[in-house]
Amino acid sequence: MVTMLELKWEPKKGVWAEQEETFQKLRNNFFGEWREKKLFLNIEEALYLINFQNAVCMDKNGKAVGFNELASRFAAKGPRFFIQYNAFRDWRDRGLILKRFDRELKGEKKAKSKKKYPAKELKTQKIKADAYWYPKSLFSVIDNEAVGRNLFNEHWLGQLGIYKQERGTLLKLNFLETVFLAKHFGLRVIDSETGRAITDRKILSQVTKEREYTKQLYEVYEEWRLKGYVVKTGFKFGSHFRIYFPGASPVKSDKWIHSRHVLHVFPKQQKLLISEWARVVRVAHSVKKTFLLSIPKLKKSEYVDYPADFLAYRRKKAKEGWVRETPKDKPRYLLVAVSEDEHIGGVELASLLKKAESMGLELLLSISDRETSITYYVLKKIVLKDSGKSKNEYYEIEWMKP
Amino acid sequence: MVTMLELKWEPKKGVWAEQEETFQKLRNNFFGEWREKKLFLNIEEALYLINFQNAVCMDKNGKAVGFNELASRFAAKGPRFFIQYNAFRDWRDRGLILKRFDRELKGEKKAKSKKKYPAKELKTQKIKADAYWYPKSLFSVIDNEAVGRNLFNEHWLGQLGIYKQERGTLLKLNFLETVFLAKHFGLRVIDSETGRAITDRKILSQVTKEREYTKQLYEVYEEWRLKGYVVKTGFKFGSHFRIYFPGASPVKSDKWIHSRHVLHVFPKQQKLLISEWARVVRVAHSVKKTFLLSIPKLKKSEYVDYPADFLAYRRKKAKEGWVRETPKDKPRYLLVAVSEDEHIGGVELASLLKKAESMGLELLLSISDRETSITYYVLKKIVLKDSGKSKNEYYEIEWMKP
Numbered sequence: 001m002v003t004m005l006e007l008k009w010e011p012k013k014g015v016w017a018e019q020e021e022t023f024q025k026l027r028n029n030f031f032g033e034w035r036e037k038k039l040f041l042n043i044e045e046a047l048y049l050i051n052f053q054n055a056v057c058m059d060k061n062g063k064a065v066g067f068n069e070l071a072s073r074f075a076a077k078g079p080r081f082f083i084q085y086n087a088f089r090d091w092r093d094r095g096l097i098l099k100r101f102d103r104e105l106k107g108e109k110k111a112k113s114k115k116k117y118p119a120k121e122l123k124t125q126k127i128k129a130d131a132y133w134y135p136k137s138l139f140s141v142i143d144n145e146a147v148g149r150n151l152f153n154e155h156w157l158g159q160l161g162i163y164k165q166e167r168g169t170l171l172k173l174n175f176l177e178t179v180f181l182a183k184h185f186g187l188r189v190i191d192s193e194t195g196r197a198i199t200d201r202k203i204l205s206q207v208t209k210e211r212e213y214t215k216q217l218y219e220v221y222e223e224w225r226l227k228g229y230v231v232k233t234g235f236k237f238g239s240h241f242r243i244y245f246p247g248a249s250p251v252k253s254d255k256w257i258h259s260r261h262v263l264h265v266f267p268k269q270q271k272l273l274i275s276e277w278a279r280v281v282r283v284a285h286s287v288k289k290t291f292l293l294s295i296p297k298l299k300k301s302e303y304v305d306y307p308a309d310f311l312a313y314r315r316k317k318a319k320e321g322w323v324r325e326t327p328k329d330k331p332r333y334l335l336v337a338v339s340e341d342e343h344i345g346g347v348e349l350a351s352l353l354k355k356a357e358s359m360g361l362e363l364l365l366s367i368s369d370r371e372t373s374i375t376y377y378v379l380k381k382i383v384l385k386d387s388g389k390s391k392n393e394y395y396e397i398e399w400m401k402p
Numbered sequence: 403m404v405t406m407l408e409l410k411w412e413p414k415k416g417v418w419a420e421q422e423e424t425f426q427k428l429r430n431n432f433f434g435e436w437r438e439k440k441l442f443l444n445i446e447e448a449l450y451l452i453n454f455q456n457a458v459c460m461d462k463n464g465k466a467v468g469f470n471e472l473a474s475r476f477a478a479k480g481p482r483f484f485i486q487y488n489a490f491r492d493w494r495d496r497g498l499i500l501k502r503f504d505r506e507l508k509g510e511k512k513a514k515s516k517k518k519y520p521a522k523e524l525k526t527q528k529i530k531a532d533a534y535w536y537p538k539s540l541f542s543v544i545d546n547e548a549v550g551r552n553l554f555n556e557h558w559l560g561q562l563g564i565y566k567q568e569r570g571t572l573l574k575l576n577f578l579e580t581v582f583l584a585k586h587f588g589l590r591v592i593d594s595e596t597g598r599a600i601t602d603r604k605i606l607s608q609v610t611k612e613r614e615y616t617k618q619l620y621e622v623y624e625e626w627r628l629k630g631y632v633v634k635t636g637f638k639f640g641s642h643f644r645i646y647f648p649g650a651s652p653v654k655s656d657k658w659i660h661s662r663h664v665l666h667v668f669p670k671q672q673k674l675l676i677s678e679w680a681r682v683v684r685v686a687h688s689v690k691k692t693f694l695l696s697i698p699k700l701k702k703s704e705y706v707d708y709p710a711d712f713l714a715y716r717r718k719k720a721k722e723g724w725v726r727e728t729p730k731d732k733p734r735y736l737l738v739a740v741s742e743d744e745h746i747g748g749v750e751l752a753s754l755l756k757k758a759e760s761m762g763l764e765l766l767l768s769i770s771d772r773e774t775s776i777t778y779y780v781l782k783k784i785v786l787k788d789s790g791k792s793k794n795e796y797y798e799i800e801w802m803k804p
Contacts, residue, residue, distance in 0.1 A: 067545040068532075068592075076595050077538075081538065082543070134484040136481050139485075141469060141484070162495070162774075168453055192473065235769075235777075236771070236777070238677075238680075278637070278640075341609075370578070371561045371576070372541075373637075
């Protein structure tokens with residue numbers, strides 16, 4: 001026989017269970033907090049129990065209260081209350097536990113082993129040819145075939161002739177490659193409009209006027225290139241870059257090599273709708289690439305206190321098979337509940353990631369869409385070898401089904 | 403024996419062919435323009451012939467000139483010269499013809515038959531329940547199950563309980579649904595923060611403060627809803643909406659119905675990087691949905707003269723099989739060459755589409771990525787029944803391989 005869960009509510013006290021059978025059952029499922037011989041529930045816990053566990057919540061007069069009455073008098077003024085509730089609902093519905101995040105976990109920091117990406121220092125060379133820069137097109141061209149072929153075959157810098165066709169003799173350099181070669185290979189660049197030489201810094205500032213965040217894009221491009229990666233456009237995969245590990249070559253041996261990673265830059269100053277942010281990740285996943293996000297490393301004073309919502313537990317292997325983890329275990333994730341129609345900025349995301357890292361947790365984004373379905377993304381820090389002085393930090397983002 | 407194509411160049415005259423064998427061959431392939439007993443070539447034609455047809459271009463002194471010399475003295479100051487060249491190169495490389503677009507085609511307007519989308523006027527009803535509005539979450543909730551179930555089952559308005567699970571009794575309404583029901587179904591909405599009723603207009607202006615372009619999103623939502631379409635979030639497909647044709651129901655019969663169209667809104671005021679714009683289309687195509695773009699209908703004075711680049715021809719069926727079309731045929735497309743790193747605005751795209759339509763052509767976007775690969779998108783106007791007074795126009799966007 002199923003016993004109905006009985007909850008009580010008073011506006012000034014909140015929601016609690018005092019009937020023994022009820023609170024035993026709730027404590028066994030890690031709901032609520034024991035205080036003054038009562039089990040007090042958070043609003044999301046109370047609403048979840050009412051909606052999905054047949055709990056009944058009564059006011060002082062013994063009248064059952066509904067979702068809206070409870071929510072509007074309890075929680076309406078809190079930030080994103082309904083989005084938090086929806087995240088809680090979804091996680092609990094999967095038989096898993098999560099608890100409101102209301103304190104930093106101290107002394108629980110544990111150095112997590114981070115995935116390491118290799119590096120192989122790039123060997124630069126001195127180029128003996130000119131490139132002509134076409135500023136309105138953001139491209140330059142080297143029409144010396146020998147030089148072009150060498151740069152392309154040795155470093156996969158630029159595009160020689162037609163992509164994957166081995167026809168044509170021009171080496172076409174996009175603005176990132178042009179700046180990089182001018183700075184590190186001593187390439188002389190002639191501005192086609194003036195006929196005079198132009199510096200890498202001048203090119204970068206020209207492009208920045210046309211295209212926002214060019215400098216941030218270039219910094220990331222340069223860092224990975226100097227560590228031996230091949231960094232090409234990720235246009236076909238909806239990201240800024242696709243990358244190949246050190247040693248990759250554009251020359252066909254028995255088959256074309258395929259990139260397996262895309263890399264996207266999220267600048268400090270940028271604000272994106274969550275739906276836009278998720279769209280970038282989604283394209284990469286739809287083509288089965290590992291998605292890497294570049295997040296700015298901030299100064300201490302720049303981090304903000306962006307609120308995290310829950311500590312989330314998952315499953316672990318026990319003698320009897322897989323069991324759910326409980327608050328007696330170390331949590332897995334710092335969960336942040338957002339909706340597709342709100343914004344997130346580079347600074348906020350960097351701050352959240354820092355907070356999670358300081359507790360030895362991974363960051364879990366729970367995104368409610370306009371239909372209250374949830375999509376989960378886990379952000380895992382990676383280490384690019386010898387990038388201690390980097391202005392950026394890098395994360396793999398994985399789609400997750402709890 | 404292959405004859406080498408001979409071209410001549412003088413800075414003030416341009417590039418031309420005067421040797422008979424050369425110009426016969428070029429005229430047969432629809433290069434150049436006949437003038438003063440010479441065949442004058444556009445810069446993109448000359449450079450293409452030099453790069454891919456073994457043409458040699460000599461200056462007055464009989465010295466061969468290369469890509470950069472010719473380009474920088476001929477075309478460098480023109481807008482997006484290299485991007486235009488690259489678009490030209492790709493189309494010609496496929497054995498197809500295109501010509502510089504330098505005049506509007508007059509008197510060639512031909513009413514193209516446009517795809518028609520049906521409509522079935524929405525039957526509204528009066529709702530006898532309150533919804534509570536949670537402004538910071540941009541959601542409202544109806545906790546009257548009977549009312550909620552009716553709205554959900556009859557109109558697929560809101561989300562009853564959990565998506566695709568048929569559990570739960572709350573009807574959750576996103577901000578678009580909340581406003582729509584308040585305006586057209588007389589739903590009374592209570593602001594959960596104040597306890598007082600709030601109007602649809604107030605909700606819309608609240609949300610607009612949090613989320614850019616909310617009004618444009620709502621206008622499109624409302625238009626399609628009133629024509630009987632079911633309009634749900636397109637979050638999982640990277641677009642604003644997914645749509646179901648009139649008559650669709652959320653109630654499972656033998657299997658779930660799947661949407662086959664997504665709909666994305668490109669507001670007048672918005673400027674997007676081409677790479678961002680293409681990303682939206684790309685997600686939809688990767689999940690095999692038809693992509694619909696909403697473009698603002700502008701006032702006559704708002705249209706701008708955004709330059710189109712080429713008239714493009716394709717193939718036609720002849721007695722001997724498929725043959726390429728030539729300038730003796732009517733062109734198929736108004737081709738605009740852009741690059742992944744430039745911007746396009748709602749006004750510019752609307753203006754281009756208008757220009758193409760006025761000539762009875764489809765608009766073809768040729769997007770050069772940073773590696774000079776080209777992606778093509780065709781924009782085809784559709785007609786949503788009885789939408790004469792609409793503030794928007796709608797286009798199907800198709801990925802195209804010439």
